[in-house]
Amino acid sequence: MAYILDERINQVAFAGSREKTIVCEKASLAGSVSQRACVFCGSRVVLYPIVDALHLIHGPIGCAAYTWDIRGSLSSGPELHRLSFSTDLHEKDVVFGGEKKLYASASELIDTYQPKAAFIYSTCIVGVIGDDVEGVCRQLSDEKSIPVISVQAPGFQGSKKDGYKVACESLFRLVGTQNRPIPRKSINILGDFNLAGELWILMEYYRKIGVHINATITGDGRVDDICNAHNAALNVVQCSGSMSYLAKLMQDHYQVPSMRVSYFGIEDMSDALYDVARFFKDDEMMEKARELVKFELTRLLPQLEWYKNQLRGKRAAIYVGGAFKAISLVKALRLIGVQTVIVGSQTGTTEDYDLIRQLCDEGTVIVDDSNPIELSHFVKEKKADIFIGGVKERPIAHKIGLGFCDHNHERKEALAGYEGMLNFAKEIYATTMSPVWRFTK
Numbered sequence: 001m002a003y004i005l006d007e008r009i010n011q012v013a014f015a016g017s018r019e020k021t022i023v024c025e026k027a028s029l030a031g032s033v034s035q036r037a038c039v040f041c042g043s044r045v046v047l048y049p050i051v052d053a054l055h056l057i058h059g060p061i062g063c064a065a066y067t068w069d070i071r072g073s074l075s076s077g078p079e080l081h082r083l084s085f086s087t088d089l090h091e092k093d094v095v096f097g098g099e100k101k102l103y104a105s106a107s108e109l110i111d112t113y114q115p116k117a118a119f120i121y122s123t124c125i126v127g128v129i130g131d132d133v134e135g136v137c138r139q140l141s142d143e144k145s146i147p148v149i150s151v152q153a154p155g156f157q158g159s160k161k162d163g164y165k166v167a168c169e170s171l172f173r174l175v176g177t178q179n180r181p182i183p184r185k186s187i188n189i190l191g192d193f194n195l196a197g198e199l200w201i202l203m204e205y206y207r208k209i210g211v212h213i214n215a216t217i218t219g220d221g222r223v224d225d226i227c228n229a230h231n232a233a234l235n236v237v238q239c240s241g242s243m244s245y246l247a248k249l250m251q252d253h254y255q256v257p258s259m260r261v262s263y264f265g266i267e268d269m270s271d272a273l274y275d276v277a278r279f280f281k282d283d284e285m286m287e288k289a290r291e292l293v294k295f296e297l298t299r300l301l302p303q304l305e306w307y308k309n310q311l312r313g314k315r316a317a318i319y320v321g322g323a324f325k326a327i328s329l330v331k332a333l334r335l336i337g338v339q340t341v342i343v344g345s346q347t348g349t350t351e352d353y354d355l356i357r358q359l360c361d362e363g364t365v366i367v368d369d370s371n372p373i374e375l376s377h378f379v380k381e382k383k384a385d386i387f388i389g390g391v392k393e394r395p396i397a398h399k400i401g402l403g404f405c406d407h408n409h410e411r412k413e414a415l416a417g418y419e420g421m422l423n424f425a426k427e428i429y430a431t432t433m434s435p436v437w438r439f440t441k
């Protein structure tokens with residue numbers, strides 16, 4: 001394992017071994033070329049799907065280009081989120097300051113697009129030159145009568161996970177600023193970003209069992225709903241890495257309880273429905289949830305059985321942002337006969353990794369905050385047949401000559417819910433069994 005830097009050796013473990021707990025939740029090692037993105041990127045991916053807000057990136061054009069249309073988040077209405085505006089700072093702005101440019105850009109954009117709110121993102125260079133972005137936002141809020149929120153996210157301040165926190169703080173500035181009556185059995189869905197329309201699938205399940213959706217944060221998100229989010233009875237949190245901090249703020253300030261769920265795989269999807277019904281102590285809701293699960297499984301299981309027979313014995317590597325998703329993926333892969341041989345995440349906690357260790361077969365590599373060199377070696381050593389990850393893992397897989405399944409921002413296929421489980425099986429099958437891999441070995 002010469003390819004693992006000495007300082008990172010405790011961030012790698014193996015399922016079934018008696019080693020001490022994996023080291024995680026620490027800053028990336030300088031020079032290790034972590035797969036994690038910057039703070040600004042973290043805040044941008046979380047806030048991006050708010051479709052009726054203006055998103056203005058205060059910085060050089062590269063920061064805006066890096067995160068341009070970064071998620072495949074669909075909207076049922078406005079599409080203002082898909083435009084990525086930038087103040088395009090240049091050398092002169094760095095010397096003399098960019099506040100005037102920021103004010104002029106934001107003012108013109110707000111007048112032109114009439115958004116419900118505006119998010120102004122500070123990038124690295126703004127953190128260095130010290131523009132008073134808060135001051136400009138205050139002035140614009142007063143003049144334009146909409147919330148103009150400063151997202152203090154200079155990239156160098158930490159990693160993507162710190163950006164999630166910054167995004168949650170920005171969202172929390174909206175929460176509680178409107179009060180509209182909503183049905184008693186209402187939830188907010190936190191941490192689903194409506195990739196390929198997944199949120200709509202989940203909303204339909206909840207609607208069928210009698211749950212009202214108050215705010216979706218942030219997939220297909222609306223500013224007014226977020227402002228009224230504190231009136232929901234429960235926050236249901238997926239992608240806990242990005243949204244648990246907002247749930248905590250709402251618990252502390254508005255006493256809105258939260259629960260963590262996953263919508264990937266049959267078991268976790270069903271639990272997400274049962275847990276909500278249990279929370280509301282509603283027998284009728286629970287009965288409807290049971291009926292829905294039974295109906296969906298009667299259709300789905302025979303189809304999955306076919307894929308299981310085809311895929312039996314195949315091996316998968318998983319490297320994703322949040323460990324909770326990795327846990328769901330291990331279970332979902334097992335259901336279709338695929339063994340997980342590598343599991344890693346950018347932001348997992350000790351509890352997450354302990355759970356992964358118990359869940360996986362002996363010898364499975366478990367890794368925190370990995371890098372391309374490590375991942376390439378793990379994948380080759382463990383003879384993985386497919387790599388499941390995000391945009392930055394795709395080139396690693398393709399360079400090795402390995403099938404890749406995108407389970408992150410860019411995907412165009414809904415992989416959540418029962419419908420998503422079938423899509424997942426189809427994608428794993430089509431990619432793993434493709435004859436093209438014969439030519440790369």
Ligand code: SF4
Pocket residue numbers: 038039040041059062063066122123124125153154155156
């Ligand atoms: S690291 Fe800094 S310069 Fe690079 S994208 Fe992030 S904010 Fe922009």
